[in-house]
Amino acid sequence: MKKLIGPTILLLLIVGACSGNKDIVEPEKQEEAAPVSAEKPINVPLINAEGEKVGEAELSENSKGVVIHVRAEGLEPGKRAIHFHETGKCTPPDFKSAGAHFNPGHKEHGFHNPKGYHSGDLPNLEVNAEGRVDEIIKTADVTLERGKPSSLLDKDGSALVIHAGEDDYVTDPAGNAGDRIVCGEIVKEGN
Structure with missing residues (x-):
């Protein structure tokens, strides 16, 4: 033993x-x-100028920034600008209710602008020949964490807007991107 x-x-x-x-x-x-945020991803329904749902975006955050997965259909083929706007309100048909680009740093528009670019500026989307887009965009210029200056979830939320044309990445204030044709409200309960 x-x-x-x-x-x-x-x-x-x-x-x-x-x-x-x-x-x-x-x-x-x-x-x-x-992920940085313990919250679940934010699902953002995307509507067109007639108020019809044409897709959705899913926003999540990790240590490298915010990831936006955009899926939509019924769009004209070609390059289309997409931006974060300052207010989480999408009133058809023109979506002017979303306000200007999300710009807490008070900079000018465009990735190629020597004076900087808006936090809401994003790379152009490519809509395929069938009028569909399914792309993932990443940005370290915004956050989903409440209380931060670059938070998309401030008291009035923000919006994700697709434009009729492509962004030239230079022209202030919106890159000559044309009309707002699709919009999605980025808000969480409790905003």
Whole structure:
């Protein structure tokens, strides 16, 4: 009996030490992959000038910024500008209710503008020949965390707007992108 106690204790110490190392390593890997915001992704219905739903966008956030997955149909093929606007209100047909571009840094419009660009400026979408778009856009210029200056979820929310034309990435205030043809309200309960 005494001969078994020594090896049994040694075995338990080895197993305990190995499992202890696992507990130290695993949480670090999980933290790297975890999103910044513990909240679920935000689903944003997208409507056209007639007020009909034409798609949706899903917004989520990770350590590198906000990820926007845009899916829509019934659009004219070609490049289309897409921007975040300052107010979470989409009143058809012109969506002027969404206000100007989201611009907490008070800069000018366009990625190629030497005076900077709006936080709401995003790369153009490519609508395929069937009038559909299914793209993922990433930006580190905004956040979904409440209380931050660059938060899309401030007290009046924000909007995601698709324009009739493409953004030239230079012209202030909207890149000569044309009319607002699709809009989605970015709001969460409690805004």
